[in-house]
Amino acid sequence: MIAFRAFGVVAASGPEGPLRLGGPKQRLLLARLLADPGTTVGSGEIVDVLWRSTPPTKALTSVRAYVSNLRRQFAAVDGRPRIVSRGHGYALDLSADDTVDLVDFAAAAARGRDLARAGDLAAAESALVEAVDTYRGEPFAEFGDAEFARQASAAADVRRRTALDDLFELSARRGEPGRHLALMTDTVNRHPLHEPFWRHLMIALHATGRTGEALQAYDRASAILLAEVGTVPGADLRELAQRIGDRDPSLLTPRPGMIRRPATRSFVGRTRELRVVAETVDAARAGRGGLVVVTGPSGIGKTTLAEQVVVDAGDDFAVGWAGQPAGLRPPRGWAWTQVLRQVVTDPAERERLGRVKADALSSLLPEWTEGLAVPGIPAVSDFEFASGVVDVIATLAVDRPLLVVLDDVHRADPASLDALALLADRIAGRPVAVIVIWSGSDLDPRLRSTRGTVVRLGGLDVGATAELAGVVAEEPLTAADARAVWESTGGNPLYVKELVRVAGVDGAPSGVPDTLVDVIGARLDACGQDSLDVLAAAAVIGAEADVAVVAELTGRDVAHVHEAFAAPVATEIVHLAGPRTYRFAHGLLRDATIARTSLAVLQRLHAGAVAVHRAHASPARTPAYEAMVAAAHHAWEAGAYLSPVDTVQVITAALDRALVRCAHRDIALLSTRVIDIVEREPETPVDDGILAGLWLNVAGAASIIDGQSSDAVERAVTRAWELGDDQHVAAALHCLVLCGRGALDEAQSLAQRMVDGDGRPSAGSLFVQIGLAMLRGDAARGRRLAETFFADYEPPDTVADPTAFFHPRVHGYLAVSEALDGRATAARLHVREGADLALARGDGFNALVARLTAVEVAAILDEPDGVADASSVLAAELRTAGSPQWAACADIIGYWARARTGAPFDTGVVRDAVAVYTADGSTAMLPMFLVLAAEVEMIAGRPDMADRILSRARTVADRTGEHAWDGLIHRTRRGHNV
Incomplete structure (x- = not known):
């Protein structure tokens, strides 16, 4: 101890x-x-x-x-x-x-x-x-x-x-009150400007029969405040001095009870949870940033708890609060763009920030950098995007502590989650507090892996339920009614409030509607049809709606819309979030509004939202990416109210931007939606070649998100192959799936048939064959094929080209082959050239792959120094980029390096990483990773386990024909036997 x-x-x-x-x-x-x-x-x-x-x-x-x-x-x-x-x-x-x-x-x-x-x-x-x-x-x-x-x-x-x-x-x-009189006296001497301490001292002196000294203390406080800050004591202290002078007997009456802080509206219970969240905010105020995740089912009070924390935080913090749209797929980084727009409202400050953080903001909020010398909107990887968010947040927190509340994060886009996970790891020494509100119990792995605190909310107990119901009803509940309300609602605060508002407290259970939607519906109906119309339009727009857009969608003028929102505001269905915006008080209220609106009306409103987007588009200014993705969502939901041609046009415009930004999840979704429309509406002017390209988009995104050998990749590649005239790219991707699953001979046969009109191997054919040479351990053949590849085929100019990854990956294949031949300098040269190629085209993901190749090369060369730290950082970045499979490779190498250098390690982490890597059936390079896992087991003193893992590596190499790893297996088994 x-x-x-x-x-x-x-x-x-x-x-x-x-x-x-x-x-x-x-x-x-x-x-x-x-x-x-x-x-x-x-x-x-x-x-x-x-x-x-x-x-x-x-x-x-x-x-x-x-x-x-x-x-x-x-x-x-x-x-x-x-x-x-x-x-x-x-x-x-x-x-x-x-x-x-x-x-x-x-x-x-x-x-x-x-x-x-x-x-x-x-x-x-x-x-x-x-x-x-x-x-x-x-x-x-x-x-x-x-x-x-x-x-x-x-x-x-x-x-x-x-x-x-x-x-x-x-x-x-x-x-x-006089029990700690000496301590009070010392305290006011230390903190003479803190009026509550003077109040305690005055009451203590008066209670112990020293009334004159109590009034002298007031005079002293008045003199100090006037001299130091030029003001007089506040009303509370002045009133107390008056009551002491009047010998008010109530001042001597004991005041039993609990210490409470002021609460907002109907905030009850949650004492422990409130303290836990408030401690994170207090630490941030002192410069020690942190994250707390508040989780639980919808309506349980997560948002209310966060609101209370924000109120308690006072004016010390700049506050940014972002919700997530339900039903509408949020564009990349939606949550953070909303936070930044709330925190930085002054145009001059936005302009200043745009100048000093142009690189980060050009992809996050490009409109803040318009007019600056920023060459267009750069294509950035998910990790670069997340790093940009963290950089801007850190800059904002320099001038004033920052309190960020991210509501409904279970609906957030992956890029927002990635940035959140990265921020959580980098704010320990910054005045930034982040409150994450997550509905449900299945917390995203990115949040589970952070150092943040998790606060799980359940239903209120009977006493707190009774207190809340009494606040809403403005009258106390009997014990029987309180028990009945609690049993009907499970203590869910939203259910309690809705139930009491509609049914009251007298005999409440007998009047409870069957479902919460019925309860909310009754409340909505009470607002009148005019309000229902604007609420439906607002719900289609999102969690927060601009009044001018609602006016355009409903054919009303702005003043009329404000009037129509008056009843929903009065009944707390929506809040006035700004001079021109209304926000639903809770996601369930928006969901219920949508559920009670007919499909035809919803489709008409979505079509109207597309029309508004087009009407406000300017040829002189590129629309914000999030606006284009929102328009694509509206077009998809508009149904028969928007022609298939128009729908495809709007979605394709968003897809083109997603391709440039390497937003893999958006690419997959938008491509799939265009494919669905084209296959349902044959008259849509999209030929098979374009359709094949869309399937290639899906395949490329799925290989990163779902795994290189996943069924999703195979399905997409197969469709592209069936449709395209130029099938070489689809065939190359199909070969990668075959290689990933150990079917090297089949991949070789297919690759050799991929020739152009002159009978020479296509770029895809050479790409696949170079990879196969690496896996088979034939470095000389790989070099010869690579000379032809680089001589005959230039790298594509844009990352949107489906073959853009060929050239960086070929350098990676060659780097591994050279390392296996013991040619360390040549291996590292190929790593650097692959990374340079990817970075030059804004291909952030393949730049990460090049870094992964670098640590693979180090492992093959048996050079563990420095690899553990590099792999740890790389694994985090690959997860942020949305690829747990590639991150697992970095984890295996990193923990091998830790074991080899004497640092603490965990064999369980390595076994888990191998399981993640092979989850989609992948066997490519698996023998190498198994060799590293076996070495870790040996160092841990588990020779039997190491022997079993090496036997598995040998079996996989023999079954697949991946003999590149024979030397590593032999070297490791020989060391094991020694």
Whole structure:
């Protein structure tokens, strides 16, 4: 057991006494880790903390030495080094019985508040006294000029003042306002501008018979406020002085009860959950960003909880709140474009940000960079897009803490989720708090893998249900009615509110409609037909609707639309989100509006939305990508109200933009929709060649999203092959599926038949045969074929070309072959050339593939140094790009490198990664990955498991003909036997 001290001078003590923590820089390193126990602090940040702008040449070597020294000190206590390596940094991994006074202080303060709210006032007071006593000077005082120390000090100061306020309030409620009089006096001397402390002191002095001193305290407070800030005490303090002067007897009356903070509207219950979310916001206010996911079924109160947190946060934060449209497929990065538009409203500020962050914003919000020297809208990978979002968010948070609420994230587009996952890993040292609202229990893996806190909401209990129903009904419920409402709704706050609003509380259960839609429907009908018409139009537009667009869709003027929204606003169906926008109060309300609107009306409104989009399009300005994707959705939903030709035209326009942006999921969906229309409407002027190209779009996207050997790829390739006149690209993709599934001979036969009109091999034929040469271990043949390929075929100019990946991948195949032949320099040259080709054409995904090839080459050459960190970063980026299969390859190599270099590793992670890689039936390169997995098992001391894995590698190589890996299998088995 080690007791760490952060308050004052950093120290640590074991059972035998103080530990030797070394010199100032070594203690400073420990202090930075103590500021965030369990959180990984990057090596780069540690270097910045220790040396600021002038690090020595071998700074990282010094960091490793400091870490090693501290580990020895800690391990001498009980064998546990406590500082662990993670990714590119270090974390303080505490034992269960270790203590950190800074952590204990925060925990005692939170425990005190919880106990007070639960009614255990004596225990609450004891906990708050413990918290106050634990605070012994500023945290990390000896390093007070370091940014992390200033942030920790500010956060601790806020928490201490809150604990003191709670303690003094608690003593008054217990009827002993003078119990902590000496502490109150010291507190007002430390914080003379904080009026609540003067209030506590005045009440305590008056209650202990020192009324004159209480009034003198008021005079002193008045003088200080006037001298320091030029104002007089607030109305509360002035009223209290008046009551003390009048000898008001109620001031001496005990005030039993719980400590409460002001609530918004009908917010009840959720004490623990509110505290957990608020702690993340408080930490961000002090510069330690974080993420919290609030999850649960629809209507359970997730949004209401977030609203309460936003209200409690006050004006300290710039707030961005983004919802997700239901039914409408959100365009790439929808959530973040909405957040940025809310946070940055000033045109001049948008222009300034557009200049300093042009690269990021040109793909995110291109209209903010119009007029600047940005060459069009660049094609960026999903990871580049996510990085751009994180970069802009970090820039905004420099000037003011940022609170982001992402509502209905279960409906978010993948790019928004990818950016969210990346942001969660990069905001630890920034004043950014992110609240994620997720409906349902099946949390996205990208959110599960973040370091964020998950808060799961269930139904309210009977007491909270009764309190909420009473607030809505404006009268208390009997015990029987409260029980009946709770049983009918399961404590779901939305259900409770809707039920009570429609049925009241007298005999409520007997009047409960059968479904919530009926309840909401009754509320909608009460608004009148005029309101229903504008609500239907608003619901078609999305969660938030511009009043001018609603006016165009319904044939009304703007003033009339505002009038029609008055009843829905009064009944809280929608809120006025801005001077020109209305927002549905809850997604279920929008869903119910759509469900109760006839299909014909919905299709007519969708067609109208397309017309509005076209009417507002300007030849001089490229529409925002999200607007084009929204128009494509409306065109798809318009049905017979939009001609097939027009529908295809609108969707194809969005598809063209998606192809340039490498938005793989959008590409797959939009291509599939055009295919569906063409196959249903034969008169649509789309020939088989174009249709084949659409199927190739689907195949390419599916190979990244679903796996290179997935059934989705095979189905799409087969259709493209059946339809296209030039079948070489489809045939090449089909060969890749065959190779992925181990059918090398069949792929070889097909590739050799792919010739052009002059009888020479096509680009697709050479591409496939070079890959086959690599897999079979025939490097010389691969080189000869590659010379022909590069001489006869130039790389395509655009990433939208379905063959754009041929050239970068050929360099990858050659790099692996050269590495297997022991030609390290040639291998690395091909890696670099493949990466340069991909980056030059904006092909972010194949640039990632080139980096994957680089670590594969390192593994083949048995060079593990530096590979673990590179693979860890790469795996995260590949997941962000939407390809778990490729990320699994990086995971296998990364954990092999960790095992080889003596870093902590987990054989279970490697086995899981192999399972992910082979989930779609892929066997291509599997023997190599199995060899690496076997080496990990050997190092872990599991020779039997290693032997079984090597036997599997041998079997796969023999069955498929992938003999490129024979040397690796032999080398590893020989080392195993030795």
